[in-house]
Amino acid sequence: MEKEVNFKSEYEVSDGDIYLTIVIGNGQPGSSIVKINKIIIKDGEIKNLKLGNGNELKGKTLSVTSYVDDYQVNTNDTCIQYLLTGGKEPKKYYLDATVDVDGDRVVYNTDIKFI
């Protein structure tokens, strides 16, 4: 089965370029789709992805959907970190969820508005 985690937040931009890194932890595999204002810009593993200039991004929404499988036999815990840099200050968003049954999956839906 699949568990859903929904998260909304904001990120304060500045004049510089904004970068995104997504880390799916606990040794679990997963994949993500990154969108800016509903337009897909990248999928798969996301590392230092340039989202655009802060001034251009202001007012837009970063949406990330991530799908994490419980591969590990020793833990049912899944977690994900979104690291945004290049704005007023770097920011890390951390989410976690535990699957009820071995081999279940977690869907993380995250919206971050650039302000």
Add this chain to the structure above:
Amino acid sequence: MVIGLCIIQILNLFNNLIFKVMKGFKNNHTILFFILLFAGCLFSQENNEIKIDDLKAPASPAFTILGINPTSIERPETPRVLGVTILNNFSSINVLPKSFAFDVAPYWLCSHPDLTFDMYYYNKNSNILDNLWRNFSVSIATTPLDSPKVGTSLGFGVHTILTTFSKPGKNLDENVNAYKEILKIQVYRVDLLNNISKMNYSRFGEIGDAIKKEISSFILNQNVLSDMNPKKKEDYLKLLEKYLLQSLNEKRDSENLNDTSLIDSKRANDIIKYIKDKMIEIADTQVKVAREKVREQEKKRVGFLLEFAAAVAGEFKDDSIKYGEFSKIGAWITPMYSMTDAIDIIGIVRYLVLYENKEIKSHKVDAGLRLLIRNKSFGFSFEGIARTEAGKTTHQRFAFNLDYKLADDIYVTGTFGKDFEGKPIIGKGDLITLLGINFGMGKEPLVKLPK
């Protein structure tokens, strides 16, 4: 630990029940053995997917130091987060099992947000300390003192994998990539259903149109599945569309709808929820199959592995803390060479210090070899060990061991052989006859090794 104690309680009740049923039979241990074997045959016919290796708790150093393991040379294993081992032998089967071991891998008791799948699986950016810690386990074991003493022996041990030069199955990379691709497709399935659930519909057919439109936009978008070749990408997405439309059509047929049927937003939500649920069922199978293919390759690992373990044992005469004293301290390394995924040659070099009345009684060194042949339902092994002590005669131990899977979470282990002179496992002689029942905690206990 709480789970483990609960299981012990349940097992105690089970054992009491069997004991009451068998009360009055003179040779009750034999009858119990055959009951278990018969039950095991029945259970094992139901499901043969789980191999005996999946059930076995990794070697517990705490059991080894107490000298009550069925084998003296244990197969090195990576740890599971929690393992329980319960052993009994023929001579005392008419009472409750009294030998227990608990193993815990502390690494997995807390979250590791920075440990990615690739770091874990391909050992990327991991140093030697990371690997030692990931494979580290702690074990505690108890067993009654040998007669005529009255009291309890307590063992405490640690173990980890020092190094490995082994290779998994040759299709591992291919299967890991296929597994990752399946997860990539699943995230698009989730995204698509999220998108269409936010739309407004007035007729049933519009839902199918929305699905086709979303799939087309994915195919045309170069950022979607950009690391796949276009043909493969289109095939995957068309297959996803097929499953989505099949689920939609199932709903249409079950409710006697057609494409022009009028639907309100509540009805549309119900239909999309039905599709979501059906797609999750399909994903359950697809992801599981891909995941198991990766694990299968991992289990086909062949090559060299080196394990380190250390343990201490103490005796508590009359079960009293004030009479507690060290009885043994030991450390050992266990090299293993897996020739195939079914044949292992395992060695051991063990250093033991034995205490008596709080004084060091002797220093002993064990060196031995074990040949282990295993398949889905059983494991057979033969081991030989020489024990030397400065200025004294060398003693040998030889033992045959058979493990047999009774059910998905239970296997029996039987050992027959000759123990070191003057150190019998049971009774007064050097004959080894041990029947063990092992209750596994989980179907897939093994942590994978770095590639």
